[in-house]
Amino acid sequence: MLFDDTYKTVEGPAEGIFRDKGSKFIAYAYPITQEEEIKPILASLRTEHPKARHFCWAFRLTPDRSIFRLNDDGEPSGTAGRPILNTLLSADLTNLVVIVVRYFGGTLLGVPGLINAYKTATVEALANAKVIEKTVNDRYQITFDYLGMNEVMKVLKEEHIAVVSPTYDTRCSINIEIRKAKLNAVLGRLEAIDTLKATYIGTV
Template sequence: MSAMNPYRTLRQSASDEFIINKSRFIGYAAPCETEAEALAFLQSIRTKHKDATHNCYAYIIGQNAGIMRYSDDGEPGGTAGLPMMEVLKHQGVVNCCCVVTRYFGGVLLGAGGLVRAYTQGAVVALKAAQVVEMLPSCQYLCEVAYPLWDKVQYALKSLPVQLLSSEFTTAVGFTLLIRQTDAQSVLDTLTRVTDGRIETLLEEESYRVWDSESK
């Protein structure tokens, strides 16, 4: 298995909004695998809100945060894009883009007020988009003889795996999704309960979201 490290990102594209002193703020956030995707997301918001006073943004691309960009889009320097970037960094998320749109309501907020407003815009956007941890995972193709299937099923109930599929032909073939950190212990257990009479093949390594209700 190759070395893969977990990282935090967003589950989905989402938005939320609020009003401060008659100014309307709309926070958007989305997962983006590349800078091109982040820029495309930014452009989609700019197009949707081309009549907005400001469309400020911040994005981080790369599991090691190799690309970090932000913009105040006409707001006083350091009052919008940078506070938004600080929210992303504080949440520890990467491969994501956040845009906060403002429709000016006629009341000046001052530098401190702007920082708080754009910080809040990023916070509500990330909350709506749901921060998740992407864990290195392994997908295994497995096969056992029919007489062993009951033992395997019983073992799987207590193992940290997801049974993705099963097929009954001349033998029982099934596909398991396992966290990379659990893979060896799971395979050792299945080998033990089948007395070594199980065939396993690593089909794929990828990043997956394991929710709290997942094993």
Template sequence: MISVKEVTTHTIVIKKSEFVCHLIPCSDIEQAKSLIAQYSDLEATHNCVAYIIGSHERANDDGEPSQTAGMPMLNVLKMQNLTNIIAIVTRYFGGIKLGAGGLTRAYTQSVAEALKHAEIVEKELVDLYKIFIDYSHTRKFEHLLKQQNIKCLSQEYNEQVSYLCYLRNTSFLDQIQEITSNQFSYEKIGSDYIEKEN
């Protein structure tokens, strides 16, 4: 699947109205609501939303005339075959009415231009593991992470050190077993879409 690599923001001005587009990668429908709230400006005239997350699609005109904002935005995302993406266009009214056709063009253009500035990447579903290691093995383990180019999200230092890592291949767990003489434990805690390796 293809999506944007990171949050991208782009602004255009049409007849004194300012259109600020945020493109946000998101693979969790539960998280969508809080991201939309985070990137919407309640002081603005409108915050129009379109998203495609897995099999969920949504288009919201947020007070603009029906079908002039959310749907045109969603169509741009679909034309680009994007998934797991939220587009929010915040409009600050400049005093000149654009009419239905003008609004449709403005919201379409806002998302299309933002996509030109975004880095589009291919993503794949990868499992996320929590790996627990004794302090005595951390140096070897961290060397192995670098060697294998494993993406590690975080570390926590408690009785043992725990690492949050994306694993494309469970053979990595066999390698940990080797370097720690099987003195480690792990749990699979979920999966997420991350950028595909070349």
């Protein structure tokens, strides 16, 4: 196999806390699949922590881990978002965001202190998270005549393919997810069925 078709992410939200010289850093880790999910999470944390000074974050997205962004939210450049991101990189996690909420304790921590605080809070949150491994799946829509149903279902069952949002009519349509490593074999079997057409939708 030429590529890795699994990735690691967190199963659900988790949090971790780090304190230093009166400042409190609360890290929240959330699984996400797109950047748009971050805004409402941030808004809800701002409501929950009206007296907090900073809401710094970093995220990574996509199974190949190619998309990431970070935000220092007013902290000195490179002292907040970058250590959060580096922690995600070293844990090799993707499809998640970590937001660290900071309450200022009155004493400046300096650059090394800030880097350590944001990193440690993130490490704590990840330690409390359940890390899961997911497979990289390609999503396809397959359409076929009703008469081919038994044949299609036999292939899907034998290959352990999950069926998403099926519609059964004279012309049937099913969305399926195929693990990348098995893609050619499964598509080969499906496309051998008369009247079946497979259309690529995207990768998840």
